[in-house]
Amino acid sequence: MEATTEKKEKGGSLGALVGTIVLAVACAAGGWIARELWPKGAAPVVQMPQAVVTVAARAVEEREYNLPEKFVAHAEAMQEVDLLPQVDGYVKEILFKEGDVVKAGAVLYVLDDERYQAVANQRRADLAAAEAEERRARRYNERMQKADERGITQKERDDAEAGWESSKAAVLQAKANLVVAEYDLKKAKVIAPISGQIGKTSAHVGDYVAPSKGALARIVQIDPMRVSFPLTDRAYIGWRMALKDGKAPDYRMRLILPDGSNYGEEGSWDFDDNAMSKDTATIIMRLSFPNPDRLLIPNSYVTLLTDRKAPPKMPCVPQQAVFDVATGSQCVWVLKDDMTVEQRVVELREMSEGWMPVVSGVKLGEKVVISGIGKLGPGMKVHLAEPTMNDDLDPNYKPPVVE
Numbered sequence: 009m010e011a012t013t014e015k016k017e018k019g020g021s022l023g024a025l026v027g028t029i030v031l032a033v034a035c036a037a038g039g040w041i042a043r044e045l046w047p048k049g050a051a052p053v054v055q056m057p058q059a060v061v062t063v064a065a066r067a068v069e070e071r072e073y074n075l076p077e078k079f080v081a082h083a084e085a086m087q088e089v090d091l092l093p094q095v096d097g098y099v100k101e102i103l104f105k106e107g108d109v110v111k112a113g114a115v116l117y118v119l120d121d122e123r124y125q126a127v128a129n130q131r132r133a134d135l136a137a138a139e140a141e142e143r144r145a146r147r148y149n150e151r152m153q154k155a156d157e158r159g160i161t162q163k164e165r166d167d168a169e170a171g172w173e174s175s176k177a178a179v180l181q182a183k184a185n186l187v188v189a190e191y192d193l194k195k196a197k198v199i200a201p202i203s204g205q206i207g208k209t210s211a212h213v214g215d216y217v218a219p220s221k222g223a224l225a226r227i228v229q230i231d232p233m234r235v236s237f238p239l240t241d242r243a244y245i246g247w248r249m250a251l252k253d254g255k256a257p258d259y260r261m262r263l264i265l266p267d268g269s270n271y272g273e274e275g276s277w278d279f280d281d282n283a284m285s286k287d288t289a290t291i292i293m294r295l296s297f298p299n300p301d302r303l304l305i306p307n308s309y310v311t312l313l314t315d316r317k318a319p320p321k322m323p324c325v326p327q328q329a330v331f332d333v334a335t336g337s338q339c340v341w342v343l344k345d346d347m348t349v350e351q352r353v354v355e356l357r358e359m360s361e362g363w364m365p366v367v368s369g370v371k372l373g374e375k376v377v378i379s380g381i382g383k384l385g386p387g388m389k390v391h392l393a394e395p396t397m398n399d400d401l402d403p404n405y406k407p408p409v410v411e
Contacts, residue, residue, distance in 0.1 A: 060389050061383045061389075062380060062393050063381075065378060067375050068374050069372075071324045071365075073319055073321070073357070073360055073365045076313035077315070078311055081263070081309070084306055085230065086232065086296075087204070088306075091117075091223055091227065092224070093218060093221075096216070096218035096219070099119060099214060101117070101213065103118065106206065106209055108206055109206075110203065110204065111203050112202050112203045114199065115199055117211070117224060118198075121193055121196035128189040130189070131186040132186055134186070142175035142179045146172050148172070152164060204228050204229040205227070205230050206225050210223065210225065230302055230304075231299040231302070232296045232297060234278060236295075238285075258318060259316060260315050261313075264310060273297055273298045277295060278294040278295055280292070323370070324363035325363065325364055325376050326363060328379070329341070339352060340377070341377035342375070343375040343392070347392070348387050348388060354369030356369075
């Protein structure tokens with residue numbers, strides 16, 4: 009029993025010794041293989057210092073923030089007139105060309121007026137006869153009233169006075185008839201009641217026209233023009249309350265034409281409608297625009313831009329300084345006094361004229377990096393270069409209005 013135990017212990021010691029020798033040989037072989045595979049003359053890896061990035065920076069500036077509000081607006085004529093003949097007759101002359109701009113008071117159509125002239129002459133003759141009769145009746149009445157009471161009766165006096173009163177009424181009637189006749193004679197000429205552009209004529213020389221036959225042509229006032237746009241009920245109430253408190257801002261009104269070009273004239277307030285739409289909860293506001301070149305066409309649609317004539321000032325950063333991060337936030341690199349950079353999350357308003365107003369994140373006077381942004385990391389050292397001046401950085405630059 010003891011011999012067996014001794015034999016087992018000797019066998020275990022021998023196995024352990026053999027395992028140790030095999031492990032040593034494997035390690036030696038692995039080291040030799042690794043040495044053979046390692047590139048000859050390769051140097052060990054050494055951590056190199058980071059390169060200094062050259063950047064341009066710009067200070068946070070206080071600038072006017074004047075982002076326009078946009079509305080779809082409708083151009084409309086302030087006045088439109090259908091030319092209706094007020095008497096009937098044959099067209100004798102047409103004194104305009106279709107599409108002309110006519111002035112108020114200009115004669116446009118001349119009708120054959122011989123009949124109206126004859127009637128007017130007759131009414132003048134009737135008036136002259138009535139005035140003559142009135143003079144005779146007046147003199148007769150005066151004689152009768154002064155006559156001796158013994159030579160005439162009271163009835164004769166009354167009849168003389170009644171005859172005089174009747175003759176005066178006849179004069180008034182004749183005058184009224186003459187006014188009507190002269191009015192008809194005058195209306196044989198169709199006159200422009202307003203200034204504006206006249207359209208296509210429906211009558212030509214020789215045509216018989218009458219009030220019942222419809223309009224001869226249409227005149228549309230083109231200068232100035234009215235532009236209307238809808239304002240929501242909430243915005244309208246805010247505007248009215250500001251007017252009541254004397255705090256309503258003074259707005260600048262500009263237009264973008266249907267072809268995308270800027271309209272050169274500014275508008276002025278005209279009036280607001282007297283009822284709110286129950287379907288859209290909006291009220292129609294109306295502006296007046298000069299239209300000397302006839303670029304505003306009635307019934308066309310334009311884009312209205314409204315901004316303030318005296319806009320507020322806010323701290324702003326150039327739009328080149330702002331970048332997005334994976335979290336969805338907007339950030340800037342802030343240049344510190346030791347020439348290192350710090351990444352900051354900023355809250356901004358919508359860009360206006362190349363600059364973005366700052367709500368929070370940076371302060372007035374701090375410098376933000378505007379070039380080389382993609383090469384930066386937190387705490388990196390930078391070398392500062394002068395920014396290249398462009399339109400966005402030019403404080404006197406006024407960009408065109410774009411839709």
